[in-house]
Amino acid sequence: MSTDPSKYVFNHTMIRVKDPKATLAFYENVLGMKLITKLDNDAGKFTLYFLAYADSIPDTEEEKKKFAFSRPGVLELTHNWGTENDADFAYANGNKEPGRGFGHIAVLVDDIQAACDRFEELKVNFVKRLTDGKMKNIAFLSDPDGYWVEIIQNPLVSGAAPV
Amino acid sequence: MSTDPSKYVFNHTMIRVKDPKATLAFYENVLGMKLITKLDNDAGKFTLYFLAYADSIPDTEEEKKKFAFSRPGVLELTHNWGTENDADFAYANGNKEPGRGFGHIAVLVDDIQAACDRFEELKVNFVKRLTDGKMKNIAFLSDPDGYWVEIIQNPLVSGAAPV
Numbered sequence: 001m002s003t004d005p006s007k008y009v010f011n012h013t014m015i016r017v018k019d020p021k022a023t024l025a026f027y028e029n030v031l032g033m034k035l036i037t038k039l040d041n042d043a044g045k046f047t048l049y050f051l052a053y054a055d056s057i058p059d060t061e062e063e064k065k066k067f068a069f070s071r072p073g074v075l076e077l078t079h080n081w082g083t084e085n086d087a088d089f090a091y092a093n094g095n096k097e098p099g100r101g102f103g104h105i106a107v108l109v110d111d112i113q114a115a116c117d118r119f120e121e122l123k124v125n126f127v128k129r130l131t132d133g134k135m136k137n138i139a140f141l142s143d144p145d146g147y148w149v150e151i152i153q154n155p156l157v158s159g160a161a162p163v
Numbered sequence: 164m165s166t167d168p169s170k171y172v173f174n175h176t177m178i179r180v181k182d183p184k185a186t187l188a189f190y191e192n193v194l195g196m197k198l199i200t201k202l203d204n205d206a207g208k209f210t211l212y213f214l215a216y217a218d219s220i221p222d223t224e225e226e227k228k229k230f231a232f233s234r235p236g237v238l239e240l241t242h243n244w245g246t247e248n249d250a251d252f253a254y255a256n257g258n259k260e261p262g263r264g265f266g267h268i269a270v271l272v273d274d275i276q277a278a279c280d281r282f283e284e285l286k287v288n289f290v291k292r293l294t295d296g297k298m299k300n301i302a303f304l305s306d307p308d309g310y311w312v313e314i315i316q317n318p319l320v321s322g323a324a325p326v
Contacts, residue, residue: 003277005195009317010216010236013176014266032168053173053235069271070319072216072236073173078266091264094255099262101254101308103177103241108232114166145264154172156233 012050012074013105015147016091019084020049022144023077027051030122031107031149033075037064049077075105093146104140104148112137112153119151175213175237176268178310179254182247183212185307186240190214193285194270194312196238200227212240238268256309267303267311275300275316282314 017023027033033051040047050068052075058067068074083089094102109115116130116139126132127140127148139151180186190196196214203210213231215238221227231237246252257265272278279293279302289295290303290311302314 003272003274003281006216007273008195008216009271010238010268011271011315012269016264016266032171053169053171066318069315070317075173092262094257094265099255099264101179101262102257102265103179105173106175108172108174109166110170111166118166152174152232154233155229
């Protein structure tokens with residue numbers, strides 16, 4: 001068979017989100033990702049958002065889709081319409097029972113102290129600050145749905161591996 | 164502050180796994196990822212495994228860590244020791260209540276028909292075959308813990324975007 005698994009690509013991770021406005025503000029404005037494209041599904045009453053770190057995003061819809069579905073490091077957000085209007089609605093973040101399984105996504109930053117100082121200024125919710133616990137070199141943020149985002153120093157910028 | 168969020172990197176996605184032997188066999192042998200490194204934590208009684216698609220893995224432990232913590236598309240598996248010996252133990256896959264939130268990870272393949280034919284031969288569990296449902300161009304596998312893995316044609320190989 002003409003398929004070589006070593007040439008496959010780990011393309012994206014999908015999480016469901018309650019309110020895309022809040023979530024996009026977090027991943028775009030706080031964490032610096034770019035929205036590649038969004039796909040509305042009228043029949044299923046949901047919208048998919050694809051984000052990634054990128055210097056620029058292609059112009060045409062066809063090129064945007066190729067871009068989103070050809071690279072590693074893409075975050076897919078699924079919004080089932082209407083959840084944002086239900087005060088009691090919440091997704092599980094995977095880190096407590098019931099529903100333990102998924103743990104977190106992790107983002108490498110250029111300067112972890114400066115990045116965390118900025119998160120404080122922006123009033124981002126921390127699960128773990130650099131000063132909390134034993135591991136002083138990682139932090140955990142909580143996104144608008146409560147999903148954990150690990151913050152790690154990029155060793156290619158600082159020269160040292162984080163662990 | 165000297166931090167530029169647009170230069171951050173979406174490095175990894177972490178999921179907890181019950182039995183690393185089964186999970187590594189799936190992600191390495193079936194899906195073609197390589198194990199970069201594993202980190203044992205004796206005090207916490209857990210082991211972390213870092214996998215990614217890569218042509219080769221560095222030799223030294225320090226270089227392996229730099230490799231794991233500097234690129235997009237890394238999969239981190241957390242194994243809490245002993246869960247593999249508990250017949251009743253299971254993690255939530257995020258796709259049903261209670262615990263709905265996380266959806267799936269997605270892997271791009273070079274030839275989706277050949278890839279799915281090989282998964283059938285390997286007796287992999289499908290959540291959705293290419294022939295199931297309305298979307299004939301994507302499949303979903305179930306990994307050993309029941310996490311969903313979306314299988315998508317890489318448009319840079321086939322020339323067409325999958326959606």
